Structure formats: structure tokens, C-alpha cells
Amino acid sequence: xxxxxxxxxxxxxxxxxxxxxxxxxxxxxxxxxxxxxxxxxxxxxxxxxxxxxxxxxxxxxxxxxxxxxxxxxxxxxxxxxxxxxxxxxxxxxxxxxxxxxxxxxxxxxxxxxxxxxxxxxxxxxxxxxxxxxxxxxxxxxxxxxxxxxxxxxxxxxxxxxxxxxxxxxxxxxxxxxxxxxxxxxxxxxxxxxxxxxxxxxxxxxxxxxxxxxxxxxxxxxxxxxxxxxxxxxxxxxxxxxxxxxxxxxxxxxxxxxxxxxxxxxxxxxxxxxxxxxxxxxxxxxxxxxxxxxxxxxxxxxxxxxxxxxxxxxxxxxxxxxxxxxxxxxxxxxxxxxxxxxxxxxxxxxxxxxxxxxxxxxxxxxxxxxxxxxx
Numbered sequence: 001x002x003x004x005x006x007x008x009x010x011x012x013x014x015x016x017x018x019x020x021x022x023x024x025x026x027x028x029x030x031x032x033x034x035x036x037x038x039x040x041x042x043x044x045x046x047x048x049x050x051x052x053x054x055x056x057x058x059x060x061x062x063x064x065x066x067x068x069x070x071x072x073x074x075x076x077x078x079x080x081x082x083x084x085x086x087x088x089x090x091x092x093x094x095x096x097x098x099x100x101x102x103x104x105x106x107x108x109x110x111x112x113x114x115x116x117x118x119x120x121x122x123x124x125x126x127x128x129x130x131x132x133x134x135x136x137x138x139x140x141x142x143x144x145x146x147x148x149x150x151x152x153x154x155x156x157x158x159x160x161x162x163x164x165x166x167x168x169x170x171x172x173x174x175x176x177x178x179x180x181x182x183x184x185x186x187x188x189x190x191x192x193x194x195x196x197x198x199x200x201x202x203x204x205x206x207x208x209x210x211x212x213x214x215x216x217x218x219x220x221x222x223x224x225x226x227x228x229x230x231x232x233x234x235x236x237x238x239x240x241x242x243x244x245x246x247x248x249x250x251x252x253x254x255x256x257x258x259x260x261x262x263x264x265x266x267x268x269x270x271x272x273x274x275x276x277x278x279x280x281x282x283x284x285x286x287x288x289x290x291x292x293x294x295x296x297x298x299x300x301x302x303x304x305x306x307x308x309x310x311x312x313x314x315x316x317x318x319x320x321x322x323x324x325x326x327x328x329x330x331x332x333x334x335x336x337x338x339x340x341x342x343x344x345x346x347x348x349x350x351x352x353x354x355x356x357x358x359x360x361x362x363x364x365x366x367x368x369x370x371x372x373x374x
Contacts, residue, residue, distance in 0.1 A: 002365065004315040007179045007186075008252060008355035012244035020240040028233030029213070032240040039246045040175075040190055043158070044165045047194040050206050051239060052232040055154045055176030055189035059087035061232055062150045062172040062191060064205050065198055068093040068121050075115050076124035076152075077107035078324040078341040084124055084152050085323055094119070097324040097333060100340040103280050104128070105348065108340070109137035116145055125170070126152040130182075130290035131281060132161035135169045150174070153192075157182050158253055159288035171195045177242055182256060182290055182355075183249055185242035188234055205229040255355040256289030259362060263292040263351065266366035270373045275301055292351050293319070294369070299346040306349060308372045314365055317350050 020032055033051050040049040052058045068074060070092040076084055078097035085095050098111040105128040112123060123142055125133040142149045149170030156166040157175055167173035172195075177188035193202045203213040209229030214220045245252070264278065271278040277295040281287050296302040302318065309316045322341040324333040351365055 001313045002315060002352050002357075002361050003354075004317050004350070004352050005180050006354045006356060007184055008255075010244045010248040010252075012247065013241045016240035016244050017237050020236040023236070026236050028235060028239070029216075030236040030239070032236050032243050033234070036190075036239050036243050036246060039243065040192070043246075043249070044168050044192060046168055047192050048196075048199050048202075050191045050193070050202060050232075051234050051242070052189040052191055052206065053234045053238075054083075054187050055152075055174050055178070056083040056087070057230070057232040058174035058189040058191040059083055059150070059152065060090065060230070061202065061205050062174060063087040063091050063093075063122075064228055064230075065172060065193075065201055066122050066148045066150065071119060072121040073115075073117060073119045074122040074124060075112050075120060077105075077126050078322040078338050079105050079128070079320050079344050080126045080152065080323065081154070081320060082323060082326075084126060085329075088122070088124075093121070095323075095329070095332075096120075097322075097329075097338060097341070099338040100344060102340055104131070104282070105340075105344050106131065106133045107138075109134050109141065111338075112138065113141055116141065116147075120145060120147060122148045122150055124150050124152055126154075127156040127159065127166050129279065129293065130155045130157070130159040130166075130288035131279075132156070132159065132166055132285035134282070134284070135161045136284075139169060148172075154178075154189075155181065155288075155290045157288065158249060159290075160286045162284050167192045168194055171198065177245070182252060182288060183242070183245035185234070185238045185245065188238050188242055191232075201227070206232040252355050253289060256353075257287070259353065259355075259357050260287060260289040260292055262359060262362045263366065266363065267294075267369060270370055273373055275373055291353050294349050294351065295344070296347040296349060302347050302349050305369070305372050309365070309368055312368055314368060315352060319344075319348050319350055321345050 074088040151170040151173035153167040154176035173192040175190040177185040209227045212223045215223035275297045322345045
């Protein structure tokens with residue numbers, strides 16, 4: 001059996017966790033948390049990072065910091081994970097779903113522009129598969145209409161747009177360290193803040209709406225409830241695990257990029273088929289080796305491919321179901337068509353992808369994919 005995902009361990013995780021346990025400091029914002037913050041900030045090159053218990057929590061914190069509420073509109077792709085929308089729906093904002101590009105699951109800037117109204121407050125680009133959205137186009141729209149940009153960079157660690165790290169374009173960005181991501185902590189995430197006006201407010205939101213962090217720095221003589229917030233701090237054990245991963249980021253990326261290139265080379269022969277397409281990489285974006293996916297011609301073909309692989313011990317998976325057509329939201333969305341989001345929902349299939357996937361396993365997956373399409 002070749003699983004769809006298998007967590008990669010660097011070898012340092014248990015030692016760091018034992019060190020955290022021995023420190024007597026198990027709650028959040030200890031030395032391991034601070035070391036993770038510094039490592040992420042160095043990787044991104046600007047701004048400030050705060051670990052969270054999940055990318056979902058990072059998005060929810062960003063939604064709180066953006067102060068959206070009833071009557072405000074937030075534009076995001078329909079082809080995304082439900083957390084992207086939930087963060088703003090929980091604040092009472094109106095979600096406006098935009099379509100994807102015809103040749104890539106990322107959001108179409110023209111579709112975003114068509115949805116902007118005087119009520120629009122926030123744009124949420126989602127960097128699908130770690131590949132950058134067109135941040136020049138989206139940034140221009142945000143600047144023209146005085147909008148906040150919150151990057152959903154869940155899959156985008158170590159990826160860039162025109163040489164600049166993803167996660168540094170919006171006022172805020174949210175990263176994921178779920179076990180399916182490039183670097184992991186089981187569950188976990190980070191809120192990255194690029195606008196210094198929000199640094200103190202972000203600390204407060206993350207600390208249950210209190211200025212507790214400022215108190216521990218000695219900046220205030222007592223702390224209290226000063227804002228809305230929640231408990232978004234991960235424990236030191238989670239941070240210890242994550243630090244081991246972050247320190248090995250370069251070697252992890254080398255493995256993942258080699259696997260991606262192996263898939264691409266082996267499957268290039270079927271990429272010109274009318275029944276399947278390979279991933280498209282825009283010239284402005286880097287590839288961080290987060291996933292390798294195929295776009296099948298239709299739902300029937302994808303269902304057949306997944307079944308073909310599964311009966312031979314290969315676990316492939318489809319991905320998001322477009323949120324505009326979800327049971328929860330379909331009535332609110334109405335009948336405005338989003339054909340590309342709907343097409344990716346029906347046709348995209350992800351192949352097994354993890355850092356320890358061997359070349360022989362990649363070859364076996366590719367042999368079976370080629371066999372199916374031939």
C-alpha cells in the first residue's frame with residue numbers, strides 16, 4: 001500500500017519535546033515558541049509571526065484583526081478549504097465567492113474585481129498547492145479600493161512570487177503545519193503580520209483579548225481584558241516538534257522538489273492528452289513541492305482513475321468541493337455560475353506525496369496512471 005500522505009520525521013522531534021517537558025514550561029510562548037517565531041520571520045524576511053494552534057485559528061485571528069462584521073463583504077475563491085470562509089462567516093461578514101482561473105485553481109483576479117462593491121472590506125487569496133496567486137493584480141485592486149489582503153498561505157511555506165516570499169504581501173497571512181503540509185506539527189499554524197500597526201493587536205487577539213504578552217514583557221504593570229480574542233497559543237510541545245521541522249526545511253524541500261520533478265518527468269507524455277492535464281506553473285511563481293495533482297477531463301474519468309489506483313494499493317485523493325455549491329452556502333450564493341471552481345471540484349486528483357516517498361513508489365504510481373490513460 002502506498003498511502004496518500006505519511007508524516008516525515010527529522011529525528012530531532014523527540015529530543016526537543018523531552019527538552020520542553022524538562023523545562024517546566026509547557027504552556028505557549030516559551031523558548032521553543034520564540035525560536036519558531038524567529039525562524040519563520042527569518043525565512044519570510046519581514047513582518048512578525050505568531051504560532052497558533054491551527055491555520056484555521058490564524059485565519060480567525062486575522063478576521064478579528066480586520067474588524068469585519070455584518071454588512072461587510074469578503075471576497076475569496078470558492079475552490080478552497082472551508083476554514084477560509086468560516087473565519088469571516090463567524091464574524092457575520094458576507095462571503096462573496098470568486099471563480100478560479102481556467103488553467104489553475106488559484107483565484108481569477110478579474111473575477112475578484114467584478115465582485116468588488118462599496119461594502120467590500122477584505123480579499124483572501126489562497127495560494128493553491130503552494131503556487132502564488134497573481135499578487136500584483138490583487139494588490140492593485142486592494143490599493144485602488146482600500147481593501148485588506150489576508151493571504152491564505154496554508155500550503156505556501158517556502159514559496160514565492162517574483163522572488164518575494166508568500167505570506168508577506170497582505171496585511172496578514174495564515175500558514176498551516178498540519179501533518180499533510182511540508183513542515184508539520186501534527187496540528188498547528190502561524191499568523192504572520194506584515195503591517196506593524198497590527199503587531200500589538202495581534203498579540204492581544206491571540207491571548208484571549210488580554211494584554212498578557214505586554215505584561216510579561218514588563219510593558220504594563222498588570223493585564224486585563226482589552227479586546228475580543230481567543231486562545232490561539234499552541235503548547236511548547238507542539239512548538240518543539242515544529243522547530244525540529246523548521247530547522248530541516250531545506251532538506252525537506254530538496255526531497256519534495258525531487259519527487260515533484262520525478263512525477264512531472266514521468267507523466268509528461270500524458271500531459272498532452274485530452275483526458276488529463278498536468279499542473280501549470282505561472283512564470284511569476286515558484287513551486288514548493290507541496291502536491292502533485294492531475295486535472296482529468298471529467299468526473300467519470302477522475303472516479304475511474306482513483307478506483308484504478310486504489311485497487312492496486314495506491315491511495316490518491318480528490319480535493320475541495322467548491323464552497324459556493326456546498327449544502328451550507330448554496331442558497332446564499334444563488335445561481336451565479338463559477339464554472340472553473342465546479343470543474344476543479346469534479347476533476348482534480350492528488351497523487352501520493354510526502355517527503356519519504358521513494359523513487360520506486362513514484363515510478364509505480366506513474367506506471368499505473370499511464371496504464372489507465374492508455
